Amino acid sequence: MKPKRNSVVEVRIEGLGPNGRGLARADGLTFEVDDALPGDRVQARVRRVRGGAAEARTVAVLEPGLRRIPAVCEHFGTCGGCLWQGVSYEDQVRLKMGMVRDALGRLGIAFPFEDATAAAEPFFYRNKMEFSFGQQGDEVVLGLHVRGKFDRVFDLRRCHLQSEASNRVVDAIRAFARSAGLRVYDLRSHRGLLRFVTVREGKGTGEVMVNLVTSEEPFPERAGVVEAVLRAAPEVVTVIHTVNRRKAQVATGDEMTVLHGEGFIRERLAEFTFRVSPTSFFQTNPRQAERLYDLVAEYADLLRGERALDLYCGTGAIAMFLARQAGSVLGVESSEEAVRDALRNxxxxxxxxxxxxxGDAGPVLRQLRRQGERFDVAAVDPPRAGMHPGALQALIELAPLRIVYVSCNPEALAADASRLLAAGYRAERARLVDLFPQTAHCETVVKLVKR
Ligand SMILES: C[S@@+](CC[C@H](N)C(=O)[O-])C[C@H]1O[C@@H](n2cnc3c(N)ncnc32)[C@H](O)[C@@H]1O
Structure with missing residues (x-):
């Protein structure tokens, strides 16, 4: 009999699903179980049953498959981030390797995997964090979202993902907001001022940017906020005020005013310095991003004079790393703002x-083919969903000799790799580069070579 919603089932976790949830089979159903890891025997409360699939959340680990360790963060369990703090970092990397291999294996694909590039610093690695305001009674709350609750925020005392400077910024803004009696933007009435604080940090330069996002209500106290922030965190070189007039709860806006400094920070990767503005894309773990880009260049194995494509190039980082060896590199990117940043970088x-x-990858690739362009190597770093089928077909027709595919989604990687293998490429090398310690997110680089 199928279990009902809210009933408790006992299952053994066999593996991990795409989003890092435990997978189990029982009562003719495939369960996705939160807070469970391979080998665990757990009691889990059923949240949803649909067709042959069910979702559940662990209420007790009866027999752990993996050794658990105490989480370092006092917010573990409440916070929606860092869900893997309860397992050792070595085990986290092993689990991710398994997730990527399983996703590829489900489509019958096997790459020769090298040892993972694990992070030297599994904490305090992020260069960007977005903090939300909330209200508890009359009190202003500033921190992160309670796990699974888009409308509840808890007061953050110390986050282990960004840096101590970022914790001080959060404390200072919260204290100022409380003492000045500022009101938090309310999601239902759409009244109130304070919405988000984004902190960005150049790990290679030590420069910190604070972006305070508010509604369009008057904000005469903003000079006071700047003062409070600079007093608490001298690392802050620029403070920006963004007004978001829309109802959508996003930390971007319609109008930006630089309240202090130049309005951007600099980040250094290898010999390159990048300008990071409040809206520009930048990999969130810069130390690991440097190793990722070095690996892409190693896999590309370019000879002087060879021509490379950097497909989905963002602000041009991979193109710049490839240009150390290549004769020439062409970056393709749909965001005009990112292309402007790439040119300036x-x-x-x-x-x-x-x-x-x-431009859009598909049409640009077809145009390049019509022009008779040829590429020795294509580095491909698509968004989470993977390549659009039309763009993938256009890439196949452009026929680069080697493809270095960077992916943050093992399922999408497997689907695209499967088409490339069918189109005459062979699986040459692969490696996991851990950009996101304490979470189930996987970043993988694979190399395919034309047969
Ligand atoms: C994962 S990011 C790659 C970033 C870059 N390689 C880096 O490391 O900085 C994916 C990029 O693809 C771009 N993009 C999304 N859809 C696209 C499309 N259809 N055609 C071209 N670029 C696209 C996004 O704007 C984004 O910059």
Whole structure:
């Protein structure tokens, strides 16, 4: 008999699903179980049953498959981030390797995997955090979302993902808001001022940016906030005020005012310096991003004079790393703002040989083919969903000799790799680069070579 919602079942976890949830089979159903790891025998409360699938949440681990360790963070369990703090970092990396191998294996794909590039620093690695305001009675709350609750925020005392400076910024803004009697934006009435605080940090430069996002209500106290922030965190070099007039709860907005400094920070990766503005994309773990880009260049194995494509190039980081060896690199990217940043990054770092084609990957690739362009290597770093089928077909027709595919989604990687293998490429090398310690997110680089 199928279990009902809210009933408690006992299951053995066999593996991990795409989002890091434990997978189990019982009563003719496939269960996805929160807070459970391979080998665990757990009691779990059923949250949903649909067709042959069920979702459940662990209420007790009866027999752990993996040794648990005490979490370092006092907010573990309440916070929606860092769900893997309860297992050792070595085990986290092993679990991710398993997730990627399983996703590929489900489509019958096997890459020769090298040892993972684990993070040297599994805490305090992030260069960007977004904190939300909430209200508890009359009290302003500033922190992160309670796990699974988009409308509840808890007061953050210390986060282990960004840095001590970021914790001090949060404390200072919360204390100021309380003493000045500022009101938090209310999701239902759409009244109130305070919405988000984003802290960005150049790990290689030590520069910190604070972006305070509010509604359009008057904000005469904003100079006071800047003062409080600078007093608490001298690392802050720029403070920005963003007004978000829309109802959507997003930490971006319609109008930006620089209250202090230049309005951007700098980040250093290898010999390159990047300008990071409040809205520009940048990998969130810069130390590991540097190793990721070095690996992409190693896999690309470019000879002087060879031509490379950096597909989905963002602000041009991979193109710049490839340009160390390549004759020329062409970046393709749909965001015009990112292309502008890429051009400026190349100019400011005196990188030669990089060009950028703004536009949607599929049409741009078809245009390149019509022009008779040829590429020795294509580095491909698509968004989470993977490549659009039309873009993948266009890449296959462009026929680069080697493809280095960077993926943050093992399922999408498996689907795209399967098409590339069917189109005459072979699986040459693969490696996990851990960009997101304490979480189930996997970043993988694979190399495919034309047969
Ligand atoms: C994962 S990011 C890659 C970032 C870059 N490689 C880096 O490490 O900085 C994916 C990029 O693809 C771009 N993008 C999304 N859809 C696209 C499309 N259809 N065509 C071209 N670029 C696209 C996004 O704007 C984003 O910059």
């Amino acid at each position: 190349c100019a400011e770092n005196r990188v030669e040989g990089c060009g950028f084609a703004p």
